[in-house]
Amino acid sequence: MAEAHQAVAFQFTITPDGIDLQLSHQALRQVYLSGLRSWKKRVTRLKNNVITGVYPASPSSWLFVVIAILATMYTRSDPSMGLIAKIQEHLPKYGVPTHELMNITLLWFSLIFTMRLCLKQLLSYHGWMFEQHGKVSNTTKIWAAMVRIFSGRQPLLYSYQGSLPNLPVPAVKDTVKRYLESARPLMSDSEYERMTTLAKEFESSLGNRLQWYLKLKAMWASNYVSDWWEEYVYLRGRGPLMVNSNYYGMDFLYVTPTPIQAARAGNTLHACLLYRRKLNREEIKPVSPHYMRTVRIGVHLLVFCVYLDSLIHWQDSEYVAVFHRGRYFRLWLYHAGRMLSPREIEQQIQRIMDDPSPPVPGEAKLAALTAGDRIPWAQARKEFFSSGVNKRSLDCIEKAAFFVALDDDEQGMRGDDPAGNLDRYAKSLLHGKCYDRWFDKSFTVVVYKNGKNGLNAEHSWADGPIMAHVWEYVMTTDSFQLGYTEEGHCKGDVASSLPPPTRLTWDIPAECQERIERSLTVAQALADDVDFHVLPIQEFGKGAIKKCKISPDAYIQIALQLAYYRNRGTFSLTYEASMTRLFREGRTETVRSCTSESCAFIRALEGGESKEVCRRLFRTASEKHQQLYRMAMTGGGIDRHLFCLYLVSKYLGEESPFLKEVLSETWRLSTSQTPLQQVELFDFVNHPEYTTCGGGFGPVADDGYGVSYIIVGENMINLHISCKHSCPQTDSHKFGADIKKALEDLLELLSPEKPDPSKAEQNHSKKSKKDL
Known part of the structure; x- marks a missing residue:
């Protein structure tokens, strides 16, 4: 065995005849090859660190700057209009060649810093997310061109990490306002009035003090949320x-590619190693245009x-x-x-x-x-x-x-x-x-x-x-x-x-x-106790939803609200996971999908309002959902900010009735969308049988549901629904049927009405008589 060989590559024993030395040449060769491979990896990592460290410039750009500066010195021209000479007055003096190389190198680093700062400012622009689909403003076009210029030709996987902006800290006033707006459809008038009073007291007193400490953390931390989120959500449980x-x-x-267990394991494990090798070499391209962060899948x-x-x-x-x-x-x-x-x-x-x-x-x-x-x-x-x-x-x-x-x-x-x-x-x-x-x-x-x-x-x-x-x-x-x-x-x-x-x-x-x-x-x-149901919906998918000119995610989220209302007879605080990977070390944010607009639509639909009214209310709810999702992605979420304010209050020993009540709210409907085709290794259109089923998670609340969904191609949606048998009010199969019915009802509501053939024939007849 390999590790056993390494253990006995060199051993000796002391005998009455002296020292008996034994060497295993095969084991020594294995040790040598393993060490050689390890050093190759270190060299690759060092090279990538250098390339990433000088990004958005390149190591070869140093030579270009040297040649350019030496050319200006030789021709006695000064394109900087005296700026370089002014900088040189404040630099240490060395021998002439060393002095010039040091100055040129410092100038090169200054250019890198300036380019990185410009790229960071460019990536802080998120206006493109709020523009109407298919209509790109001139500002966004100019922004995209500038990003391409400052991004270089072939960035490595982690090239953008130093240029991604930090997650901004929202104003307490804005977060409190958005929270109260999200809580309104879930509270009675008296409950909402009481919560408004608590919120205003927090905003005018303790909130500003906690915000000051949070901004102080944001000044020196690359992300004011991620480390606390990791510790208190995952590590302290x-x-x-x-x-x-x-x-x-x-x-x-x-599809099952092979029925042989060992063979499937062989290909699966080898593919994992191939991915890790591409990751170590940073050969996986950053995802455009969002420049999302990818985590190393080393040994965790x-x-x-x-x-x-x-x-x-x-x-x-x-x-x-x-x-x-x-x-x-x-x-x-x-x-x-x-x-x-x-x-x-x-x-x-x-x-x-x-x-x-x-x-x-x-x-x-x-x-x-x-x-x-x-x-x-x-x-x-x-x-x-x-x-x-x-x-x-x-x-x-x-x-x-x-x-x-x-x-x-x-x-x-x-x-x-x-x-x-x-x-x-x-x-x-x-x-x-x-x-x-x-x-x-x-x-x-x-x-x-x-x-x-x-x-x-x-x-x-x-x-x-x-x-x-x-x-x-x-x-x-x-x-x-x-x-x-x-x-x-x-x-x-x-x-x-x-x-x-x-x-x-x-x-x-x-x-x-x-x-x-x-x-x-x-x-x-x-x-x-886990009650689980996987529901593939093959009757329709993204293609039919897009014909209605609706965001597929908003469509599914409103369908989930409708299904929950039919299932439980009430609305519930709803968690939808959103990513904050537009920012450095960003992880997730919460989209509160249950809104006043979605509740108004559902009440109208269930109350028998006309199709025109329901369609108008649905589009209003859909636009509201998209707005909330974009706000969460661009740092304007609610829950991570309140979570960090709550932690600061605990560190300071301050009690906040408002924060305590907000953080104790139960998410009875927790949802998440699984992204698909993040890598383009095969043509899904020509191989529809290779449909993935996605994945899922357990219920978050004892009396609630966990729903994961994946939109597969144009004609399929897969749902993973979880709850607990111990709760008599929840049933994954019944909720799955409610979701499917809600999706179908929304499609029927939003689909363009087909013209009545008899009416069309009558209109044509009237038009012919009029022409005569």
Whole structure:
């Protein structure tokens, strides 16, 4: 085995005859090649750091500036009109060549700083987002041209990071006003009057003081929200990650590229490595025109502690941890300084599957510790996994590139009950058996017995769109770039010298096994309570919605409001996730989708108002939703600002009844859209069978719904609906039917009315008689 070879590359023993020195040439070669590969990566990272550091200029531009300055000196011309000479008076004096090179280099850095400042100001312009679709103003045209000029020709993935503007801190007055506007349709007159009084008191007294501290933080922090959001939303929670925080992504809906489990794992793992290599080399292009931020998918791990978890990032890892039938293995993905081919990974996976050894006591359900409450896992980690063989094996899992679960179940939309099987597939990815996913890891790749796959992702290190980008690349590369043989195996040859995967060893005492069982009991109760329904809607999609000249997202959000009103007989505070990746280190913001305008439309529709009135109210509600979404994306959201003000009040020991009440509100309808086709690796129009099902998450509130949706092509919308069995008022299947009916009713309302053939014939007859 590779790591064993490295361990015995050099060893000696002392005997009565002297020192016995032994060298393993094969192991030394492996160490050499591994070190060489590591140094190549460091050189690549250094090169990219230099290129990114001088962006939007380029390293070669320094030579251009040198030649230009020397040419002006030689011709005794001064295009700067004395500015350069004035600057040189204040610079230190060296030898003539050194002096000139130093001055030129400082001038070059000044130009870089100026260009970066200009680009930052350009990227601070968001007027293009608020313009009517298809109508671009002259200001936006000039802005786009200037951005292209200052952006350079081929920016790397992280080139824009230093030029992205900081997230602005909204005025307290504006945030309070927008909050009261969002709360109005959800409160009675007396409740709204009371909340208005609390808001005005906060705005005129404590709010300004808290705002001063928040602005002070925004002056030195690149993002005044992100670090607090990560700590208090993800790292300080003490409940289980499973269901409550982690989310999942599914495979293709109709296609399974191969029925061979090991082969599917081979291509999937190889595609993950290809993505990571492109990421390390920064070969993934920034998304235009928004210049969105992409997070590194290196080795991330959430380490549970008693009071505050730690998010740890390792720079690189050359292996994955694999779980199969209660056993854990280390699978090296590199050999002799190169990446293993898909066929070689398939062979290694097959070796794991053919291993007949049983799990040791406590090993099979060990991962249940990561599925239950965090404090028991933190305590067990300290007591039983802080030294010896258990620490070495745990370190192996935690420092792996990611976690792989080889599942013995068959999943997918198949058999006599495709809808029910699809629901079970989603639940399997969300929580599995509660002990066959490592929920602390950045993500777990799950490969099923029939070749279906999927993933379960931890939330603190990256939001859904990041993993959607990764998973879309992996799936399309798997099917369209790598492919399979006619027999369903991975393509390529196998090196005969590959060492087998390593079985991890454990010594788990009886007391620890009891802790594992207790965590498993907690996790199973949580998993059994999840009511999940995946609903593919194939009757219509984005194409039909766009014919109505409506934003697809606004259309779906209003349909969700209508469905919830029909389902519960009332309106609810609604969370829609929006991205703030137009700003440096931006993550998410909340769009409060339940508005006075949407409520007015729904009341009119359900009250039997005329189609003309309902259409007018719907378009007003749609425009309001789009306005709120754009405001959230451009830093004008409500909830992140109030969240940070609340934290400042806690740090200062100040109580705010207004902030306390706002932060304790329940999101009974939590929604999120999964982006699609962030990478263009295949033509979806010509391959409609490769429809992705998207992904989903668990319910946020005990008495509410979680809804994730993905708009697939022109003719399909997939919904992932979650709630809890323990709440008698919620039912995922009933709510799914309500959503589908709402979508259909809105389409019928908004679609242009077809002319009546009989009336058209009568009009034509009258016109003919008139002509005669």
